[in-house]
Amino acid sequence: MREKLSENTEEKILEAAKEIFVREGKSGARMQEIADKAGINKSLLHYYYRSKEKLFYTVFKFVFSKFAHKIINLFDADKDIFEVIEQFIDNYIDLIRKNPFIPMFIINEINRKETSFVTEVIRETGINIDTYFEFIQRNIDLGKIKAVDPKQLIINILSLCIFPIISRPIVQIILYDDNKNAYDKFLDQRKKEVNEIIFTMIKPN
């Protein structure tokens, strides 16, 4: 049995597939377009990933895993919760701003799949929400924050960070007459805004 000669090609395919799938969605993506972007023949796609379905699954798992871990891992630390949240909001808004299509991509495709697919992906990527719950509970026990519902809290943070970016194409037009710079400023201000909201809601009386 020979060694794998070009893990390079596989990389290039994945990179191209990621870009196309994320931008166009699964049904909108074309195998030919992915091949072109990877600079290879369409047959090669099927040589490495037997079908569009398989290729998509690989890409989805990769993208989802990366994003999910960026959320969960933060709360692993033993840092001050207010610092963690501030840092999270700052990093996450920037991250999504740089990859504005990814949240939509994830939500979108999960909507089209059965639960088993999602469960499988979550299991395989090994994300674990419990570290977050423990982190919050510890801080409640220590009296650092109010006894808030950790589930509502994480959804509040994610909502306030993600929604303004995924809805940007409409909101930028309606609120800012499609002025890109103005909306970028809006998003920068938003970091303070979200911070203030979350802090206000969790800080002890």
Next chain:
Amino acid sequence: MREKLSENTEEKILEAAKEIFVREGKSGARMQEIADKAGINKSLLHYYYRSKEKLFYTVFKFVFSKFAHKIINLFDADKDIFEVIEQFIDNYIDLIRKNPFIPMFIINEINRKETSFVTEVIRETGINIDTYFEFIQRNIDLGKIKAVDPKQLIINILSLCIFPIISRPIVQIILYDDNKNAYDKFLDQRKKEVNEIIFTMIKPN
């Protein structure tokens, strides 16, 4: 010139197209599927709406207009702002819960279109954000609420209401082990949660 005999068929097509487009997206939707759902021949689709593009445009405008007006019109009233917001949150969460695919549909398709398309739709549907701005400004002037940024405010409300529902398929699994009832309770509680957040942020000191 003859009368239109069956505005019935046109209705049926629109209804079917709406359901399919919203669920499958523009590229995922099939003209044949729409025809089947409307109980007619595929050629009839092209008789009434010349192309998929035209049919989609009609559906999109219809759906977008309905949802946008539900947001804007509320703030037209001369009611107490706290009542308006409370009612809005309650209604809107229920509305989206009943039509969970619509926000994603709108955001999704707007992402794929050029600005001109969106501007056109907004112009044609005649939504006007100024009534909202005036409503907020009036309440600030009257000292009923703090001098908050109306843009941040509306985005906060929409984020907190919409995101938990569009991300439901993932979040329900991660937070509630895919227990539908549990997540429905979560969303009911959420009305209180969002209300409390918004009220806390705008009420005068």
Next chain:
DNA sequence: CGTAAATTTGACCATTCGGTTAAACTATTT
């Protein structure tokens, strides 16, 4: 080098899909 395995290509296939066309059918007007 020679050969066998791994990689890459081009030609090709079956199916799907949006769209067209001509003919059939229905209702309305005269």
Next chain:
DNA sequence: AAATAGTTTAACCGAATGGTCAAATTTACG
């Protein structure tokens, strides 16, 4: 009833698309 305009259908078309296959090329190794 005949003519006419509006409505519906079945058959068909060309392009696009996911996928296959056998041949060609490259690479690793004895």
